[in-house]
Amino acid sequence: MSTLSREDVAHVAMLARIQLEDAELDRLATQLDQIVDWVSQVGEVASADVPPMSHPLPLANVTRPDEVRESLSVEQALANAPQAQDDRFAVPRILDEE
Amino acid sequence: MSDLDLTRLTAVEMADRLAAGTLTSVELTQAHLDRIERLNPTLHAYLLVDGEGALATAREVDAARTAGEQLPRLAGVPVAVKDIACTQGMTTTAGSRMLEDFVPPYDATIVTRLREARMPILGKTNMDEFAMGSSTEHSAFGPTRNPWDLDRIPGGSGGGSSAAVAAYLAPLAIGSDTGGSIRQPAAVTGTVGTKPTYGAVSRYGIIALASSLDQIGPCARTVADAALLHEVLAGHDPMDSTSIDTPVPDVVTASGTTDLSGLRIGVVREIAGTDGEGFQPGVLARFEESLDALRGLGAEITEISCPHFAYAMAAYYLILPSEASSNLARYDAMRYGRRSTPEGSPSAEQVMGASRDEGFGEEVKRRIILGTYALSSGYYDAYYGQAQKVRTLIARDFEAAFEQVDVLVSPTAPTTAFRIGDKTEDPMAMYLNDIATIPANLAGVPGMSIPSGLADEDGLPVGLQILAPAMQDQRLYAVGAALEQRLRQAQGGYVIEQAPEIEVRA
Numbered sequence: 001m002s003t004l005s006r007e008d009v010a011h012v013a014m015l016a017r018i019q020l021e022d023a024e025l026d027r028l029a030t031q032l033d034q035i036v037d038w039v040s041q042v043g044e045v046a047s048a049d050v051p052p053m054s055h056p057l058p059l060a061n062v063t064r065p066d067e068v069r070e071s072l073s074v075e076q077a078l079a080n081a082p083q084a085q086d087d088r089f090a091v092p093r094i095l096d097e098e
Numbered sequence: 099m100s101d102l103d104l105t106r107l108t109a110v111e112m113a114d115r116l117a118a119g120t121l122t123s124v125e126l127t128q129a130h131l132d133r134i135e136r137l138n139p140t141l142h143a144y145l146l147v148d149g150e151g152a153l154a155t156a157r158e159v160d161a162a163r164t165a166g167e168q169l170p171r172l173a174g175v176p177v178a179v180k181d182i183a184c185t186q187g188m189t190t191t192a193g194s195r196m197l198e199d200f201v202p203p204y205d206a207t208i209v210t211r212l213r214e215a216r217m218p219i220l221g222k223t224n225m226d227e228f229a230m231g232s233s234t235e236h237s238a239f240g241p242t243r244n245p246w247d248l249d250r251i252p253g254g255s256g257g258g259s260s261a262a263v264a265a266y267l268a269p270l271a272i273g274s275d276t277g278g279s280i281r282q283p284a285a286v287t288g289t290v291g292t293k294p295t296y297g298a299v300s301r302y303g304i305i306a307l308a309s310s311l312d313q314i315g316p317c318a319r320t321v322a323d324a325a326l327l328h329e330v331l332a333g334h335d336p337m338d339s340t341s342i343d344t345p346v347p348d349v350v351t352a353s354g355t356t357d358l359s360g361l362r363i364g365v366v367r368e369i370a371g372t373d374g375e376g377f378q379p380g381v382l383a384r385f386e387e388s389l390d391a392l393r394g395l396g397a398e399i400t401e402i403s404c405p406h407f408a409y410a411m412a413a414y415y416l417i418l419p420s421e422a423s424s425n426l427a428r429y430d431a432m433r434y435g436r437r438s439t440p441e442g443s444p445s446a447e448q449v450m451g452a453s454r455d456e457g458f459g460e461e462v463k464r465r466i467i468l469g470t471y472a473l474s475s476g477y478y479d480a481y482y483g484q485a486q487k488v489r490t491l492i493a494r495d496f497e498a499a500f501e502q503v504d505v506l507v508s509p510t511a512p513t514t515a516f517r518i519g520d521k522t523e524d525p526m527a528m529y530l531n532d533i534a535t536i537p538a539n540l541a542g543v544p545g546m547s548i549p550s551g552l553a554d555e556d557g558l559p560v561g562l563q564i565l566a567p568a569m570q571d572q573r574l575y576a577v578g579a580a581l582e583q584r585l586r587q588a589q590g591g592y593v594i595e596q597a598p599e600i601e602v603r604a
Binding site: 015 | 199200201203204296297310336340342406409412413416423427430432434435436437439444445446447449450451452454455458460463466467468470471472474480481483484485486487488489490493525540541542543568
């Protein structure tokens, strides 16, 4: 059985940068505990010698010539910004007061 | 002709009439727009309708045709696009409040291809938020209704596209399939939906859910129509590093197949519902009839076991949330998307937390948190690492199966469309709806759902799923077309023709 507690869910939500209301946290914690318990069955089947498969295709790194080419204009890049100033994205302060 | 008469034509018939000059694209597009105006408030299949843009394209196509210009096959045939594809200058929300006002500065490659094919884009279709769901009830803008029964779900996450096609609000539509989001909606709306081979259609400009699983594909009412749209969409794109650089299989020719003599078909025990558990009797009855029809077409049917398919759901619900938690980290309220600023002088971190809580719906939060947990230190090997190994075992199951048979078949979904609200409180029950479709996404193989009839107990559509080896997409169309024709003869028409007329609701 899984032991995903309410505190665990609150911690993971914080890591994922999602601030949850108390009622949401209560509901999600119960559901996630059940889901984690269910998905744990993946541990029953694959032995150590099975290679993990991250992708359906054999992937090769794809590069392009290092040439200057057209990209979005400043206006286009900023058109969806929640806040902009002097042709730049305006963001809240990064450091808190402590 | 009334709008219904014109909209009831297949895309092939529309293209033929346009080419012959007996129909104009403006007439055709306007007929769809009129029907959308009348029925979309009831169905909520479209989130955005671009009548002006669609008619402008239609006028250009008509003028070009009058001038004697050689045009692509589907030129002038309207199409709807799932709201997961970026459309330049046209709002693209992915069904989320997070992107409510997002207007992309560029087109997704598939949208560019639709424009090059000169197809009028009618609008953007409703979907579960960031394509997470099996019912389109998780759209932040409200659910789409199933044209067969307005109190039921149209499947998910591409319920808007499938409902639009089923209700004659578009002859063709684009979907995206991460765990079955083209095939399962097709099954429950009586339409045709294809998930091409992973990498066969560009994902550039598609709002990412789980990058190793996502696939774009066509939604249509007939196999031949789906093939024409598939041909437009598929092909290498240098803008997508996972795009396959090989010739597109000839799906259009394959969609003319009428005989399956010598074809070997495998019934996958683990997803065929042959033990009856969790599968509706009417779904199984139509599946058995389809097998009989396939035998009648000359195919040999054998039972195949893919023993690791039983673990596909669990692996999927670790891999998808893990990739989703990473992909959705970009919605940080800094460069685009919703920004919610708490009172006082909040830090960037507090703004992110508040914005993501307000902008994401519950299903999205549930999966992001699950994915973050599965990827976290101390749990990575037990969850994500193990899930990736299960994925290898599932791919090996497919390889072994395709050494014995040419294609695999199963019911597409275990039940017909359930009632809106029936499973929203029980995510596990909702997840189990994709039991038959998910293995194909994990292994990257192509799949198709075609209508196989109506379930006896509720009169709702049932889908048959066909799976083929990677880059053998033409086999789906060959089997689908031959079976479609046989079932059409047996049932006296296409399944979709039995749909009731939609009652407009206030």
